[in-house]
Amino acid sequence: SQQGEEDPQALSIQEGENATMNCSYKTSINNLQWYRQNSGRGLVHLILIRSNEREKHSGRLRVTLDTSKKSSSLLITASRAADTASYFCATDRWRTYKYIFGTGTRLKVLA
């Protein structure tokens, strides 16, 4: 399969709670990126983490990367209704520059 796996496929939480999404991939990578996509819209880049990094922060976002387990997690703290969207991880296959997307997590934040 071309794609990585993300879990959960869907997540529904209350505003103010934290949301955690996980991504697993299959091959060696240069870096991993997380994107947000609102329904029917384009991708919004959230954060890039390189293969030699283990953790990265950006505002309310925290991304971890475990290359030994070929997995990454995205944590959104203090979620807001505006965070409702689909979230995708994408890995660039080593030396190909091709980005392979995960299956995505549909997050719904209830006000």
Add this chain to the structure above:
Amino acid sequence: GAVVSQHPSWVICKSGTSVKIECRSLDFQATTMFWYRQFPKQSLMLMATSNEGSKATYEQGVEKDKFLINHASLTLSTLTVTSAHPEDSSFYICSARDSISDTQYFGPGTRLTVL
């Protein structure tokens, strides 16, 4: 940051016609661009890699005669959906790689609806 544009942002066409979608890198040169397709409520699937000055390379299962890709300059790649059918209706997204910064930027996507 760098910007990648796509044109048109949406298009509706009749079955059997061909549709061309443009992908431009606006402030950097992109020797490599990529085309993705996304069906409703699904993830993005890589269709092909567009290489400036050479033939595109297609992912397994993607018909190269159906989806013609031309990368005539360092800032423009085009995807032509030939003899479009309703099952080709999808969201098509391109990305462009800035080789200097080693960063890839995604376009806003083009929604194709084939009647």
